[in-house]
Each structure stands twice: as structure tokens, then as C-alpha cells.
Amino acid sequence: MQTVARPEPIETMDLETRLLIVDDDPGIRELTAAFLTDHGYVVDVAEDAAAMRAALVRHAYALVVLDVMMPGEDGLSVLRSLDRTTAPPVIILSVIGEEVDRIVGLEMGADDYIAKPANPRELLARIRSVLRRNQGRPAAIASVQTASPERAYLRFAGWRLDPLGRQLFDPDEVLINLSDGEFRLLIVLVEHPRRVLTRDFLLDQSRGANAEHFDRAIDVQISRLRRKLQRSDGRGGDDLVRTVRNEGYLFTADVERR
Structure with missing residues (x-):
């Protein structure tokens, strides 16, 4: 049979x-x-x-x-x-x-x-x-919009991040172009300020728990994101996202949601 x-x-x-x-x-x-x-x-x-x-x-x-x-x-x-x-x-x-x-x-x-x-x-x-x-x-987007007609921005060190519109504005209100990967990584950093975040955590949160772990990709994206966060006066970048040796990365700014 x-x-x-x-x-x-x-x-x-x-x-x-x-x-x-x-x-x-x-x-x-x-x-x-x-x-x-x-x-x-x-x-x-x-x-x-x-x-x-x-x-x-x-x-x-x-x-x-x-x-x-x-x-x-x-x-x-x-x-x-x-x-x-x-x-x-x-x-x-x-x-x-x-x-x-x-x-x-x-x-x-x-x-x-x-x-x-x-x-x-x-x-x-x-x-x-x-x-x-x-x-x-x-x-998730629908629930935020329903809960409040006012769009809530994430603000840090003069910068303004719009999670719904997926846009980042520098302290001079200039729109900064971010790739999808850079945007996701920045969201994770901004939502966990003043905490040391490991590469594995950043990868899981920005790519999903089932993503293949690939530390080099996070390092490269951090480097690119730092350049995007560089202000015209030379400040930003490395000051906002610090490398913690043998640990990961730390987002140093205070963040407000308003």
C-alpha cells in the first residue's frame, strides 16, 4: 500500500x-x-x-x-x-x-x-x-493616527525624526535622505537612548529575530548613519552614536516625543 x-x-x-x-x-x-x-x-x-x-x-x-x-x-x-x-x-x-x-x-x-x-x-x-x-x-500606524490627530515627532539634539512619514530633519530643518535600513536602525537607537546596545540587539530589532546575524552590516550602517547625522558645524555623528568597545553602540542624546 x-x-x-x-x-x-x-x-x-x-x-x-x-x-x-x-x-x-x-x-x-x-x-x-x-x-x-x-x-x-x-x-x-x-x-x-x-x-x-x-x-x-x-x-x-x-x-x-x-x-x-x-x-x-x-x-x-x-x-x-x-x-x-x-x-x-x-x-x-x-x-x-x-x-x-x-x-x-x-x-x-x-x-x-x-x-x-x-x-x-x-x-x-x-x-x-x-x-x-x-x-x-x-x-500600528493606524492606531497612532487614531489616538492623536497631532503627529508626534522624536526630537533629539535639535534633530526631528518623523516615524510615520519616515523622515529626518536636521537642526536647520533640512530633510536628510535615509535608506530604509538606516531609518530602521535610527529608530531603534532613538527608542533606546543612553543604553549600550549590542550588535545582535540592533540587528534583531531593525531586521527581525530571524535575520541572519551579520555584524559587519550593522557596523557599515552605523558608519553611514553617523555621516548623515553630521551637522554643518561638524558636530553630531560620532557624538550622537558612540562605539562602546567590545559591547556595541550607545545613543547619547536625550529624546523627547512631541
Whole structure:
């Protein structure tokens, strides 16, 4: 008597969730799309940057899985061009050993990364993790707006951070452009002032508990964030985010919510 394997249960949140797989390899596109479709997702595919942009115009996607190495415009260039305030979450695929791609991808706002060739089950787990992290954001924003018609800013050392609008203004009221990764990291620092935060904590809070620990990515983002926090008079940056040797980082300013 032949035993028939029972299909894995599909998580409720997966149903009717539309994903976009961007990869120049047709075999990888088809296999990945078929696997994710079997787990309840609606999956579209794109073979290059142009096809991806066309798909983003046609549909609203919950998440994009984006290959780095593609002919013509590569995945990092595409990621750099996205408006991270309106674009869907992105998981980048990079070749094993390409550490630079991983660091740069996270700096540009990718929500997660996975090495190629990607194990389908690991990719599925990463997709679910990113979707869970993003699922609560709209509700949280709605509750803040409902509770108070006045927008609450986080203010520190003359700076003004708008969590809802995802904007940072310097003491001269100049808008500072932050990547998605830089914004998330700054939020974690500002919400935990005058406390030493380990790299693991910063990674978990800004990327999610299921993110692969990658200390170098946090160090690079801290360095970039310090440059963004540098004032015209030369103060800021290193003064606001201090390195605590063998421990982590400390946000030194007092923070007010008003």
C-alpha cells in the first residue's frame, strides 16, 4: 500500500499574497514560482529589471525576491532606484561568498538576503518572516493616527525624526535622505537612548529575530548613519552614536516625543 504524503498546512497569511520573483535564470524562476504557488502564494516572475518595473506598475506586491547578478542592470542598481517608502519589501539573492553584495544590499534597504543557490524551504521561511515583520506596520500606524490627530515627532539634539512619514530633519530643518535600513536602525537607537546596545540587539530589532546575524552590516550602517547625522558645524555623528568597545553602540542624546 503506497503512502501518500500529506501536504504541509498553508499559513492563513499566505493566501492570496502576491509575490514577484526576479531572476534571469528561467529554470530558477519556474521552480521557485511553482514551489511558492504550492504554498498558497500568487506568484509572478520577471526576467530582468525592465520586466520587474513593468510588473510593479501592474500589481501591488507583498514582497519581491530579487537576484543580484543579472545581465544589463543588476539587482543592486534596481534596489537603489526603488522608493523605499512605497516599494514592497525586498529579499535579495546573492552568490555564496559575495559578502559585498550582502552588505551593500542591506545598506540600500533590502529586508533580508539569502545565498544562492537558495534552498526553497529556507526561502519560504525568510519570506514568511519578512511578511510577518511588515504585517504589523499598517495597523500600528493606524492606531497612532487614531489616538492623536497631532503627529508626534522624536526630537533629539535639535534633530526631528518623523516615524510615520519616515523622515529626518536636521537642526536647520533640512530633510536628510535615509535608506530604509538606516531609518530602521535610527529608530531603534532613538527608542533606546543612553543604553549600550549590542550588535545582535540592533540587528534583531531593525531586521527581525530571524535575520541572519551579520555584524559587519550593522557596523557599515552605523558608519553611514553617523555621516548623515553630521551637522554643518561638524558636530553630531560620532557624538550622537558612540562605539562602546567590545559591547556595541550607545545613543547619547536625550529624546523627547512631541
